[in-house]
Amino acid sequence: MVEAIESPSQATYWFIQGRVLFWIINLLGSACFAYIVAKRTVPLIRGQRDIRFDRPFIRLGRLLQYWFGQWRHPRYLTAGVLHILFFAGFIVLVIHTVALLALGTSAHATATGGLYGAISDYAATVVFFCMMVAIVRRILKPARYAVPARYGKAHTADAIFLLALIAVLMAADSLFEASRAAGHEPLAVMSLPWMLQGALAAAPLAVLANLCLGAYLVHELTFFFLLCYRPFGIQFHVETSLFTVFFAKLDRGTVKPVRWGVPDEQLDQVKSFGVKTFEDFTWKHMLDFYSCADCGRCSDQCPANAVGRPLSPRFLTIKARDYCFQHFPVWGKANNGHPLIGGIYSEDEIWSCTTCGACEAECPLLVEYIDKIVDLRRGMVDDGKVPQSLQKPLKALESRGNPFGKMEKKRADWLKAKDFQATCDVKILNGGHNTDTLYFVDSITSYDDRIQAIGRATAQILNRSGEDFGILGAAEKDSGHDVRRFGEETLFMALREHNTEAIKASGVQRIVTSDPHAYNALKHDYKDVPPVEHISELIARKVHAGDIKLKEVEDVNNVYAYHDPCYLGRHNGVYDAPRQVLDAIPGLKRVEMRRSRDRSFCCGGGGLALFYEPKEDQRMGVKRVQMAAEAGANVIVTACPFCMVNMEDAIKVTGMEGKMTAIDLTELVEKQMR
Amino acid sequence: MEILVCARRVPDTSENEIEMNGAGDDIERDDLVYSVNEPDNYAVEEALEIVERTGGTVTVVTVGGDDDEEILRREMAMGAKNGVLLSDDDFNGADGRGIATILAAFVKRGHYDLILTGVQAEDGAAQVGGMLAAMLDYPFASLVNAIEVQHGKLKISREIEGGSKEINEIDLPCVLSIQTGINEPRYVGMRGIRQVASIPIPTFGAADLGVDGDAGPAAAKVKRMDYFTPPLGKGAEMLEGSTEAIVDSLIGLLKAKGGLN
Numbered sequence: 063m064v065e066a067i068e069s070p071s072q073a074t075y076w077f078i079q080g081r082v083l084f085w086i087i088n089l090l091g092s093a094c095f096a097y098i099v100a101k102r103t104v105p106l107i108r109g110q111r112d113i114r115f116d117r118p119f120i121r122l123g124r125l126l127q128y129w130f131g132q133w134r135h136p137r138y139l140t141a142g143v144l145h146i147l148f149f150a151g152f153i154v155l156v157i158h159t160v161a162l163l164a165l166g167t168s169a170h171a172t173a174t175g176g177l178y179g180a181i182s183d184y185a186a187t188v189v190f191f192c193m194m195v196a197i198v199r200r201i202l203k204p205a206r207y208a209v210p211a212r213y214g215k216a217h218t219a220d221a222i223f224l225l226a227l228i229a230v231l232m233a234a235d236s237l238f239e240a241s242r243a244a245g246h247e248p249l250a251v252m253s254l255p256w257m258l259q260g261a262l263a264a265a266p267l268a269v270l271a272n273l274c275l276g277a278y279l280v281h282e283l284t285f286f287f288l289l290c291y292r293p294f295g296i297q298f299h300v301e302t303s304l305f306t307v308f309f310a311k312l313d314r315g316t317v318k319p320v321r322w323g324v325p326d327e328q329l330d331q332v333k334s335f336g337v338k339t340f341e342d343f344t345w346k347h348m349l350d351f352y353s354c355a356d357c358g359r360c361s362d363q364c365p366a367n368a369v370g371r372p373l374s375p376r377f378l379t380i381k382a383r384d385y386c387f388q389h390f391p392v393w394g395k396a397n398n399g400h401p402l403i404g405g406i407y408s409e410d411e412i413w414s415c416t417t418c419g420a421c422e423a424e425c426p427l428l429v430e431y432i433d434k435i436v437d438l439r440r441g442m443v444d445d446g447k448v449p450q451s452l453q454k455p456l457k458a459l460e461s462r463g464n465p466f467g468k469m470e471k472k473r474a475d476w477l478k479a480k481d482f483q484a485t486c487d488v489k490i491l492n493g494g495h496n497t498d499t500l501y502f503v504d505s506i507t508s509y510d511d512r513i514q515a516i517g518r519a520t521a522q523i524l525n526r527s528g529e530d531f532g533i534l535g536a537a538e539k540d541s542g543h544d545v546r547r548f549g550e551e552t553l554f555m556a557l558r559e560h561n562t563e564a565i566k567a568s569g570v571q572r573i574v575t576s577d578p579h580a581y582n583a584l585k586h587d588y589k590d591v592p593p594v595e596h597i598s599e600l601i602a603r604k605v606h607a608g609d610i611k612l613k614e615v616e617d618v619n620n621v622y623a624y625h626d627p628c629y630l631g632r633h634n635g636v637y638d639a640p641r642q643v644l645d646a647i648p649g650l651k652r653v654e655m656r657r658s659r660d661r662s663f664c665c666g667g668g669g670l671a672l673f674y675e676p677k678e679d680q681r682m683g684v685k686r687v688q689m690a691a692e693a694g695a696n697v698i699v700t701a702c703p704f705c706m707v708n709m710e711d712a713i714k715v716t717g718m719e720g721k722m723t724a725i726d727l728t729e730l731v732e733k734q735m736r
Numbered sequence: 737m738e739i740l741v742c743a744r745r746v747p748d749t750s751e752n753e754i755e756m757n758g759a760g761d762d763i764e765r766d767d768l769v770y771s772v773n774e775p776d777n778y779a780v781e782e783a784l785e786i787v788e789r790t791g792g793t794v795t796v797v798t799v800g801g802d803d804d805e806e807i808l809r810r811e812m813a814m815g816a817k818n819g820v821l822l823s824d825d826d827f828n829g830a831d832g833r834g835i836a837t838i839l840a841a842f843v844k845r846g847h848y849d850l851i852l853t854g855v856q857a858e859d860g861a862a863q864v865g866g867m868l869a870a871m872l873d874y875p876f877a878s879l880v881n882a883i884e885v886q887h888g889k890l891k892i893s894r895e896i897e898g899g900s901k902e903i904n905e906i907d908l909p910c911v912l913s914i915q916t917g918i919n920e921p922r923y924v925g926m927r928g929i930r931q932v933a934s935i936p937i938p939t940f941g942a943a944d945l946g947v948d949g950d951a952g953p954a955a956a957k958v959k960r961m962d963y964f965t966p967p968l969g970k971g972a973e974m975l976e977g978s979t980e981a982i983v984d985s986l987i988g989l990l991k992a993k994g995g996l997n
Contacts, residue, residue: 330927330930443923443925444927446923446928453923454750456925457751457771462751469767471767551927552927552930553925556926
């Protein structure tokens, strides 16, 4: 006859005392987990160096914001709120769970109670019901969960299994609480334990006692099974995300060095560049692979994926993780690896990325993609695996300093347009001047017939707003921004060295550019050059100060949509300056596209991306132009020469000539200047 | 297989604006950028791919001056084991036959199973390969766009006008002139070139090769008399009308000129 419900530590399970049994389970479970984690650490130790221990307080702040604060989750509202709920539940349940595990090992341990007990009861309830919803969502899945055949099989069953295990954990926990309370102790109203308590109200004490012990054992076994099973799949992020977020990249717009800790001048001694085998990834990048939760948000935002290019950032990670688990198995030794390109990745896949950064802006766990892509490209460049379409512009950049193979002496020929020369005198700085500002023009604005107009508009704005400025002319070479991002580090360094010397020799105090790619390069890739500003920032400043006055728009029927260039917006956070300028034009009607600001949709890519011939179903620019039309706009304003090329091409391809036009911010401002 | 590829440095037509010089006897050579002759680059890539499959080494040779070393280094960075410069003041002004004579003399110094040239130099006359084969008494095939190595022989494909292909069997050693498009040449970056920058490049002169007087301008049997840019033709014909009409007339024109069957 049972008179009271025993503590699990005092109970007897199949002739074994509970205390002994749970000590064994706890020790075995913990040892097993420790072994698996040790095995998972092996590749990280073999990986490349990565300096991630700097600026610890900033990292801590980001940990609070992105990990503890779940900052990016609400961007996908349903999934995000669901995640915030059960994440909060898990955080609440940490102490409760530790106390619960202790309960089985010692008669002196006490379960949590009081207010905290009530809160954890609710937490378990929330987690339980969230798991139910999450399971349903894995069955009736949103489109972004689908796995195209070329990327392998979906991990749906595994995902559901893991979610169900958490639900079992919560149910066992609640059943334990409910049966232990045994009808006399009040439980938190409307919580899962409370509901179960109600359901068990009529049960005899003996049944309750058995249920209580049984639920405890199930909880214990499920807990340790989950702990040891998670490092094999998508739930490993429960353990690793804390570290991934803490060690996340801090400097946006930059590209990782070829080898962390190797100065540029010693790079010639590095035997192999970039990532060729798995061990060439840095430990942080491997940690990223572990931490991916397979939520699909990166690929949902990826423009390359959207237009059917053979690239999906999600599977870049998942394929690497699957490979890593097979290459470094938990049981047994690491087996022989194979090159990643031609193995898990194709060359086209890696060249398909425009480095727009949409994936990185979306990932709730701050997983990095651009640095990995650039590293993989460095490896391909080192092995000579460069598409023919890119070899010509690279060769031309090497011999002529621009991708078009045009003569250096013609770099300033855009100044020679008849109407322009008469109204705007542009100095070519060769050291003899005492000029404040350098307008860094870069290759496409210098040489492309259409884009030269952006250069002239920029010069007019600088001139008419009283700026003392000049250009480098033939002494300027390509900024090399996309040379670096396409993996040709050595060529980039040569271009950077040349330009840095030319800029220093010019004696200017600051730099302005109308090309966001040059802007990003000068700001983040170059060292020891004067501060750089994008023309949109300068215009906004001058409009605000009253140095630039803008007149009313002529055609009041036009509706304008501003397209955020990736390297101005996402990579540098300049979203407001161009919008402020547009809004300062009297009578201008402006709408926002569905995807704007940090969710802007790449035009197709700049720099060498203009030369690359991708395999795709349609152009990114076409999609973008359609988005502008959907927003009700008939004028796309952009602030990047490459966006202009891609938008104008897309307008032609879609047959929207006459219905849609593209204009650069500088061209519009010049037209509207009083 | 020991493979020798004959390469040449030429002004890169995609990166220069070619103009006549004042005297009208040559192009303006100031401010030109040079690169390896494109078909020669395909020949080197083909040699490297053959060696990757069957073993052996690739040697690249050029006739020229110190400036021409740059293309040898580029091809060495690509993977060629050796680069050789054949240079002598007496070689300046050699005609195609002269170049072939110099190359033949070099070939006789070594043991090469296969000799490749580009189908033609961008500033040349597509004559050296054939003459070199004749001087060596080797079999020759031109316009080769596929090579398969067999025992002591090659199975090769040749491009025939109109897009057809002809498959031939050819005995080794032989000389082949390689057509562009036979492969996709690998990329050579600045880093690769730097890595081979300090490898010494052997240089042979007329005396070393025993071709004194046989190859210089005095021996040239073809002499350039003039050099000019032809006057511009009528220019392009602009098709006008609706898209359908433009397409119809374009198809009509292409058929009339033999571009479409």
